[in-house]
Amino acid sequence: MTLPETFSPEQSARAPVLVAITSTSGQRRRVPRPVRRASGVVLAIGIWQLLSSTGVIDASVLDSPLHVATTGWQLIRNGELPSALGVSLQRVAKGLLLGGSIGVVLAIIAGLWRFGEDLLDAPLQMLRTVPFAGLIPLLIVWFGVGEKPKVALIALGVAFPLYINLFAGIRGVDPALVEASRTLGLSRIALIRHVIVPGALPSLLVGLRFSLGISWLALVFAEQVNATNGLGYLMTNAQELFQTNVIVVCLAVYALLGLGVDLLIRTLERVLLSWRPRFQGA
C-alpha cells in the first residue's frame, strides 16, 4: 500500500485504526456436510445413552438407545415393522395423492381466475380453520372404519397447506415478468407454463413441505382410531402391553420418515429451483 507523501508520524494520532479482514475461503468444507449435519443427532443419542447407562433415566420410563435399537431390529426380523410401515406408507401416499390433487387444482382455479377466487377462497379459508382431527368422528360415520376415513383424514390435512401456498404463489408472480412475457407474444397457455408455474414453484414446495409434515400427523391420528395394522396401531398396541421400547422404535421410525421427507424436498428444491440464488447462512 502506498502512503501519501505528506504522511508523518505526527498524523498517526488522527489515523483510523485498521482492522484486518480475514479470509474465510477454505475454511468451509473441512468437515463434509453430511457429517456436520449428523453431528447434532449423534450428540443427542450419545447423551441419552450416557444418562441411561448411568441410571439417571430409569429403563421402565425410557430404555437406552442400544436396547431400543435391539427391539427395532427384532421388529424388523419378525416382519412386524416392515408390514406396519408398508400399510402406513400406502395410506400416506393415497392421502397425499388425493388431497394434493384437490389442493393444487383448487389453487390453480382460484389463482388464475378472479371468478374462481371469489367462488372458492372464502369457503376454503373457513374450512381451513376447522381442526381436521376433530373431523374423525364425522369421517367414521360417513366412511365406516376401513381405509376410507384414514385416507380422507390425511387428504384433508394435506389439501389446505398446498392450496394456501400455491394460491399465494400464483398471485405472487412478479407482474413485471407477466407483462414482459406478454410483449414477447406468449399465449395464455404458454404464459402459465413458462411464467406462472415456475414462478409459483417455490411457494408450492413450501406448501408441499407443510403437507408432508401434516400427512404424518394425520396418519398418527387416523391409525390410533379403529386400526388393525399400521405404525399407529403398533404403537397403541404397545401402549396397552407397556412395551415402551416398541413405542420409542415407532417414534424413531416417524422421525426417520420426517428426515426422508426433508431430504426429498431439499433435493426437489435443488433441482427445480437451481436458478434461485439463496442466502447460504453465515
Place this chain on the structure above:
Amino acid sequence: MSSHTYAVGLATAVEDSVPAADHQPGLAVQEARPLAVRVKNLVRSFGDRPVIDGLDLDVGAGEFVALLGPSGCGKSTLLRILAGLDTQIQGEVACARRRAVAFQAPRLLPWKNVWRNVVLGLPGRPEKARATQALAEVGLAHRGNAWPATLSGGEAQRAALARALVREPELLLLDEPFAALDALTRLRAQDLVAQLWRRHEPAVVLVTHDVEEALLLADRVLVMGHGVIEHDVSLDLRRPRDVADPEFAVLRKQLLRWLGVG
C-alpha cells in the same frame, strides 16, 4: 417558435398537429414512406386526470425517435400503449405488428437460463443457435447458459436487448433501458443500440429523461408535455455524434429549456 432559428435541424413545432411535410410539397416522397406508428387523437386518463390528451404521433419505418419529457408527463404510458400493454384508451393507435420492448429493468425470467429467455415466445421450437447468434450481437454469446440472477446489470440489460432483437422487430420500444446502468456501462449500451439500429433498421421509440442520450441516438426528438407532443425536432447532426459539437450544445440547451430546466 424559437426552434425555427436553428439551421442544424428541421425543427417543427406540431401543436397544430399538421404533419411537417404538408408545409413542404418537395418532401412528398419522404412522406410516402411507410409508418411504423400512427397515433391520432389518443386519450388515456387515470381516473379523471387525462395523462395523454389528444396526442398525435407518426413514426416512420426505420426512424429513431427519442421521447423526452418531465417525470410523470405520460411518456412511459405512451410507450406501454404502443406496446399493447395498456388498452384503456380512446383514439386511434396503429403500430407495426412485429414489435419488441426493452424495459428499464431487464425482466428476464429468473428460472430460464439466458438463451431460453432470449428465444421465449418465438414460434415453434427455436434452436439454441438462434439465441446464441442474437447474444453474440450484444457480446454475450458466452453467457447463454448462465442464470439471469448471475448476470451483472449491464449484461442483463444486453440480454434483454438480444431478446428484443431476435424477434426482428419493425418497431423497437425502449423504456429508459439504460437508466439503471452506471455511467460507463450506459455509454457502451448506447453505442450498442446505435450499432444494432443501423444493422437491423427497426423504427425505434426511445423513452428517456437524458437529453444527451436523445441527441446522441435519435433522428427526431419529441418533447412531451400537457398530454401531447409539445415539440418535435428533427436532427440532421452527422453520425457518429459528438457531445463537443457546438450544434449539439445549442440543441441541448434548447431541449433543456423546453423541459423547464436552464
